[in-house]
Amino acid sequence: MKWLNPIKKAALATVIGSLVCSSIANAEIGEPEKEELKFGFIKLTDMAPIAIAYENGYFEDEGLYVTIEAQANWKVLLNGVIDGSLDGAHMLAGQPIAATMGFGTKADIITPFSMDLNGNGITVSNDIWEQMKPNIPKMDDGRPVHPIKADALKPVVEKFKEEGKPFNMGMVFPVSTHNYELRYWLAAGGIHPGFYAPHKGDTSGQIDADALLSVTPPPQMPATLEAGTIYGYCVGEPWNQQAVFKGIGVPVVTDYEIWKDNPEKVFGITKEFAEKYPNTTLRLTRALIRAAMWLDENDNANRPAAVKILSQSNYVGADYDVIANSMTGTFEYEKGDKRDVPDFNVFFRYNATYPFYSDAVWYLTQMRRWGQISEDKSDDWYFDLAKKVYRPDIYTAAAQSLIEEGLADAKDFPDFATEDGFRDPQTHFIDDIVYDGTQPNAYINKFSIGLKEGDKL
Structure with a gap:
């Protein structure tokens, strides 16, 4: 067993204890208690696991x-669950965390x-x-050097402020990854994205802001940008590539460049559902x-087939x-500047x-950072x-049953005997700040x- 600090030992004990108590880690899973189910999603390519689990049977x-x-939209989706x-449902990772915490809506949601x-x-x-480009280094072929930092945007935002004009940007939901990634990128470039003060009744997120962030549903992002209501946005695919195809905008950075291999969406259910229908929960997790x-096997060989499914109007519809x-290992920035981004x-x-605990902790740190x-x-x-929200015990039981049936290979999963739910410290952030989920x-x-320890608005 790898060395574990006391925090990690406690987390590991929680996982193992849950598995022992449930007696399902090495047992045959019973019949589903509820067979007919309805799942929700937002029209984004990362809903793909739900579509593929359905289409592939x-x-x-x-x-x-x-x-x-x-x-x-995300609010309607959360309320439906x-x-x-x-x-x-396909959920923003921050939604189950915020709901369980009682930010916005109070409900016990797990993933x-x-x-x-x-x-x-x-x-x-x-x-x-065009205003950013003079601030960006160029490669020998004239194309911009990536990743592009918000440092290149800062003079533009400052010019807007000098002229008394607000610099408006869009994100998809107050507890979305997109909100936190956009804030992270802006702040790393010295642009203040604003604070929330819910204890004062201010949930705008625009206190002391240099750039004013507001909510726009993902499919509406390109049209809102084209109308000039916002000057930029953070969103999932295909709505960045849609701006390129329509010739109305330029994706300047991906979240892979902001935080390499960052966690994005989760599948959310109520705690009550999981307790009432434990076999159903395990079976949907297996699927x-x-x-x-399937989506990642053989070096993404199935991606073209997945794209064909997702392009249907009942799924993403783009x-x-x-x-x-973007789904097949490339990403196009400026029109014609398509680069390999296999991950x-x-x-x-x-x-x-x-479902790593440390992923949930990161979202919580950003909720605290911005008020x-x-x-x-x-x-x-x-x-x-x-630990209330992220449930590796359920995941482990589902994965182990697939391994025992020969439908999955143990080498493709964490070592469940020693996994503690905390990733090793992560170093690949655009500002080079290391994230350790145990601290x-x-x-x-x-x-x-x-905000830092001791700070309060």
Whole structure:
């Protein structure tokens, strides 16, 4: 067993204890208690595991008869899971965490399955891009050097401020990865993205902001940019590539470049659902794991087939070429500047589907950094909340049953006997700040922009 500090030992004990108590890690999974299910999603390519589990018959293999339904926005989707009109859904990773915490909505939501890594980008309008370009180093062939940091945008934002004009940008939801990634990128370049102060009734997120961030649903991002209502946005695919195809904007950075192999969406269900239907929960997790494996197997050989499925109007509904631009291992920045980014969308590699506690802790650190968590919390508070929401015990039981049946290979998963739920310290951030999930408060204190221990608005 690898060396574990006391925090990690406690986390490992929690996982092992849950597995022993449930007696399902090495036992045959029973029949589903609920067979007919309805799952929700937003029209983004990272809903792919749900579509593939349906189209490839993995849900049916588990005795589950699933209906999949697109939702208008993230709030409607979350409310559907809470009120039971949806049995589960493709969710922003921050949604189950915030709901359990009671930010915005109070509900006990859990996730047994992380849906993907990476998959987002930040796009600016053509006009803003032209103003940024003089600030960006060029390669010998004249193309911009990537990653492009927000340092190149800062003089543009300062010019807007001098002229008394607000610099508006869009993100998809207050507790979305996109909000935190856009804030991270801006702050790393010295641009303040603003604070929240829910204890004062201010949930705008625009206190002291240099750039004003507001919510726009993902499919509406390109049109909102084209209308000039916002000057840039952070969103998942295919809505960055759509801006390139329409000739209205330029993606300047991907989330892979902001935080290499960052966790993105999760599959969310209520805690009540998991407790009432434990076999159903395990079986839907098995189906999603198999779908993720299929999406990444043989060096993404199945991606063109996946793109064809996702381009259907009942799923993402964007043109095949738009979706393929990022789903098949490339990403196009300026029109004609297409570069290889084989890990832009990761669905199974690098333990993408395992619900790591440290992933949840990172989201919580950003909620605290920007004021969505109003007061200091102890490190243990972060760990305890992460363990309420992220459920590696369910994931482990589902994965082990697939391994025992010969449907999966143990080498493709974490070592369940020693896994503690915390990734090793992560170093690949655009500002070179190292993230160690076992030290949330120490991490928060590293940033020059953002709340630190002892700070309160």
